[in-house]
Amino acid sequence: MDNDTWLLALGGFPGTGKSTVAGLLANDLRIPLLASDLMGNTIKAVLAGHAPAAVPSSVAFRAGYATLFALAEEFLSHGSSVIVDINLGWRFQWEALDAIQGRHSAVRLLPFILECSRQTSVTRLEQRHLGDPQRYPPAEEFMNQPQLEAVDQLLRDVDRPDVHRIDADRPVVDVMERIRAAMAETNRGAR
Incomplete structure (x- = not known):
């Protein structure tokens, strides 16, 4: 990884393995991982304990994203690379990364x-x-969320030269290898 400061963003539709890959990558590279699901669920749980009916889930998750991007920038400003585990299916996520x-x-x-x-x-x-029915809903409940169609469409429409699309039907070892290769290629191109 050299001495470069990386902002690695792992996105994809639910179930593509981004959280698994992000965790393995964080361990492999020894850099912090900021996960949107963890932040959103943590904020949602705290708020539910104080005002159960007052705060919609979408507000908790927006607060989670705001916290994630603020922490990512804080790490980066001190020279620490960071991985963000987000779906990349919303424009505000791309705007935050670019900013x-x-x-x-x-x-x-x-x-x-x-x-x-x-x-x-x-x-x-x-x-x-x-594996964890208390934490994760059944697949059909998850897949029936109305906003997923918009997420899926934006993921398909993203057309940026810096984006690397990776076939996640392949074994996780292959996915990790593709990520490492993209990092090495980016390093070579920047020198």
């Missing part, structure tokens, strides 16, 4: 969109639910 990079020109933004078949996504979501 951070704009304020920190030495930071290398490297976004990855993991892609796999819908059946693979559903199977992974079902396995996740079976």
Whole structure:
């Protein structure tokens, strides 16, 4: 990884394995991981304890994203690379990443969109639910969220030269190898 400061963004439709890959990558590179689901769910749980009916889930998750991007920028401003585990399916996420990079020109933004078949996504979501039913909803409940169509459409429409699309139907070892190769390629291109 050299001495470069990276902002690695892992996105994709639910069930593509982005959280698994992000965790492995954080361990491998020994850099912090900021996960939107963890932040959103934590804020939602805290707010529910204080005002159960007053705060919609969408507000908690927006607060989670705001916190995630603020922490990412804080880490980066001190020279620490960071991985963000977000879906990359909302424009505000791209705007936040671009704004951070704009304020920190030495930071290398490297976004990855993991892609796999819908059946693979559903199977992974079902396995996740079976592994921890208290934390994760069943796949059908998850897949029936109305906003997912918009997320899926934006993920398909993203057309940026810095985006690396990775086939996440492949074994996780192959996905990790593709990410490392993209980082090495970016390093070579910047020298």
